[in-house]
Amino acid sequence: MSDSSPQSRAGLLQLLKIWPFVSRYKTILVLALCALVFTSAITLTLGQGIRMAIDQGFLAASMQSLNQTLLFMMVLVVCMAAGTFVRFYLVTWLGERVVADIRQAVFNHLVHLHPSYFEENRSGEITSRLTTDTTLLQSIIGSSMSWALRSVITVVGALIMLMITNFKLTLIVLAAVPLVLVPILVIGRRVRVLARRSQDTVADVGAYAGEIIQQIKTVQSYAREDYEKKAFGVEVGEAFDVARQRIRQRSVMMSTVLLLAFGAICLMVWVGGRDVMAGVMSGGDLAAFVFYAIMVAFGVASVSEVMGELQRAAGAIERLLELLAVESLIQSPERVREMKATPDYHLQLDQVTFNYPSRPDRHALHELTLNIKAGETVALVGPSGAGKSTLFEILLRFYDPQQGQVLLNDVDIRELNLQQLRQEMALVPQQPVLFSTDVMTNIRYGRPDASDEEVYAAAKAAYADEFIRQLPQQYHSYLGENGVRLSGGQKQRVVIARAILNNPRILLLDEATSALDAESEHQVQKALDALMQNRTTLIIAHRLATVINADRIVVMNEGRVVAQGQHGQLVQHSPLYQRLAELQFSQGGAEIA
Template sequence: MPPTHRRAPLLRFLSYVWPHRWLIAGASACGVLKFTLPLIFPLVLKYLTDVLLVPPAARSLHATEATNRWLDNWCAFVLARLPGVGSGAPGRLTVIGASVLLAYAVLGVASYYRSYWAGQAGHRLIFDLRYALYQHIQSMSHSFFDERRSGSIVARFVSDIQLAQNFVGSALTNVWMDGASLGFVVWILFVLEHRLALIALGVIPLYALLIRYFSPRIKAASQSVQEMIEDFSGDLHEKIAAAGAVKAFGREQHEAERFYRTSRGLLDLTMTNVQLSSASQAATTFLTLAAPLIVVWAAGTMILHGTMSVGTMIAFYAYLGSLYLPLQRFSELSVVVSNSLAAMERIFEFFDIHAEVAEAPGAPALARVSGRVEFRDVGFSYASRSNGRPALQRVSLNIAPGETVALVGRSGAGKSTLVSLLPRFYDVTEGAVLVDGIDVRALTLASLRGHIGIVPQDPVLFSGSLRENLLYAKPAATDAELAAAVRAANADGFIAELPEGLLTLIGERGVRLSGGQRQRIAIARAFLKDAPILVLDEATSALDSEAENLIHQALRRLMAGRTTLIIAHRLSTVINAGRIVVLEDGEVREVGPHAELLARGGLYRQLYLEQFRHLQQPPPS
């Protein structure tokens, strides 16, 4: 499955952000208000220091201070026009205090909506991206899942998408907030004292160098961590699913040691990422703390020479925090962005994989089916196998409606591969598979698979109730249809003994049911689906005789009137099949009924005698 469509991950990610642009815009606007409104306070502080709290006789005006005396005059102008405020200092001081208190209230409201809207946008984005990724993965062919561990797929949905969401919560909202704050601060610093402003801005290239140095390294480290989390998740999922086997073989200590090594590897990679992030933060923190010292030294020199007022220096120093903290946040934001970009690349790596099995444009739906199936010169190779040997070669087989055909052969002969081509779990490499004379590749997948019922060797049941698992085959089934399917599958007896009947919870993968009970639920599903074509992976070899008899009775009822393909593991179960197809190395070696194949003395007879000799019992006649 070669990846296609290589648009930049960030641009593709922003296409999912776009539907939530108004939430992000609102959060950004509130953020700008939250961080720019306090920038007025140093001007008020300058007015208090240089004008309101200083007697007129003590005020001095230096030539260089003329450029920012207008700030003091502007404050006085605004205060003089407020109703109920006189020209005295006490009244103006009261108004200033009340105004600052009101500004703090506005800041509180802005802070609430900034966090709320940014959080809402981020979580909606997670929902949209996860749903789109899930839909895409659902459309993938079986080979996609053959080549990947389930835990590694889950990691893309959890840790990767969460990291990508941080881009919205931090980068998209903070960049406007800090950008507006920086713009205003730089302007006001030049108004207050342009020489000091040039000194203060001299450290900006150093912040840029830090970002340039650390960002690619943090991104690479984050990618390594996410890949390790993927392996860790896959390994953990496997071990939990196989907990019974681990205990049966007494391998708890071995698996604990493996888990320790994997966890230790993840810890080491994570600490490398943490070390880089911490070094970046330490360097920017040093710049943020050290740069104001140079500015204070220069400002003190100006005050001593009488070229700057104390109020101007206080205001300038107050603005330095609003200059350097956004720069520090920009540097720290580069860490978040680097981690997010690494996660985005991993997410869209999955989106770039296209299904090998896809519907043709305008494909018609398969209507009524008689059940005729044909494999015409079929060849197939698994892309994931490096040996290059085809799994099937030149397989031709014509199955009449209602006929039962059994596929037999040694392990790896191609039995399961052949039947997996019928519902298009994979597409043929050569030849064609036809249903009622129509190439299955020309039909919609839903209609094709809707006409095929499958009873697997290991039934797939989901956590939930028996009823929910049965309805998986036909969600709109009535209670009467459910009851009929359960009876036909010989499952009514054990269901009646369950404490909650059909509402009984069966646990993950149906672990609270026996093997025979799970098989009968799978058969009941097939009865509910009522498909004209049936695929049976014969699964009674590991069951006790009573359960096996019940299942065989149910299967005989299920097969009646249906075209049936049986993957046979025990030859004794397919003696009565209409035809038996013997496969070896992906090729058809023999075809015929049981007695005829046995009389030929070929591969079928050899397999038959081997199996019964192994079982130390005489073969049935």
């Protein structure tokens, strides 16, 4: 526990860090606090009504006084009910609104983070923070926090009323308060540590389940269902064990608080009963005192219970703030430069060297220099791991090189606005990426303001219109997660339609036709040929037959450019290209020349 104490002291301070989100709604907050104070004051006033009912009604045998007192108490109860309605509505609204703002802020931050962050952190855990942790905060802000404030106000007010009613008995109650607070503070530290661990283990469970569900075909094809069930059971068991420890600590804290609080009340009633019998105080005063003492006991017990929830909330806030504190390694510069209109070269890579963060000792690109003219079609070929896809990621600024620079229209792309840079390009990846929505939305993702007619035209240009029209709701057909309801070739054509609609200046094609059958490939290749007219195109190709007619073929190996030229030249002068060609063309070197 030596290292948990400073964490515990800082734990509840994490709750203060959501103040910027709460302070946006100061009017609602003030009204909610007023309603809270109002209902607490009425609750305290009920104690005086009980005293009057006993002393002036029951003991005085006055029906009129009893009726007046009970009528007064009914008015108080009605006012308390109205105040409770206002308090509950405003506080709950505030909780929902603040959590929605936090969730939006976290998501807005996430979509701008550098891609390598998501390679180093599991998507399931990030999603858990965005959903589970924010849901926990909603229950805390919307109910528990209000209940805790109400309990604190009630306890303070009840203690004041106790002192006014009988100072001697109040000393007994005050002596018990520190005894009650000790377990709250001591055990609360352990609860917070366990609360953070519990949230982490729940995130692990979600991440594991999400990965298995996403890869369900692989799991079933290898008949690994039983193994995964056992492995998931281990994850669930670990989460349950941590939750069980947290629940046990909270249970110990609550039972200890109740024992001490009501033990003090029993002692107080015993002392007060003797004073009533001795004529030192009235029965009404004792009844009112017991009422206030019970309020103190329940208030302290409520605070102890809510403290556990607040400790969990502190853990959730800590996890969310960790996400918000992550700074993207890829950002637009403070001073943005404009691109020149008529450069000599459209794209230039000058001595670019790049290592992935996960592999800092191995070059993905090494002193790579490449000049690409505007409107030129350049094919990138080479063995796997040569750096072709990495080159695309550098151009899109998913990563920045450690050395060298990339120029677009004679301007370093690190000096350009990030969104403007990426809007200049359209990527058609080897593995098509679709969203869990309809066809229209997926194609329009390339240009959200496009009309329906423009979407249809893009689909026709990608030779996707025919099969889309055959879907149950045509362009409004839901495609499922990552387009699971389409074949590989159909998904690729939808992605190509998205790129066509985007109408970029630079096309990045990563084996864009690899998932198509021969007929579809022929049709889409015609569409791509038309699309590539008068725009710069880079094509990653593993099948050399698809790029023989490119303006230039660049041969890459181990992150370097080892040769470039046209097909016939490379067959004659590049041993690596010749070997690749011999492996792919069945009739030997003479035929490929």
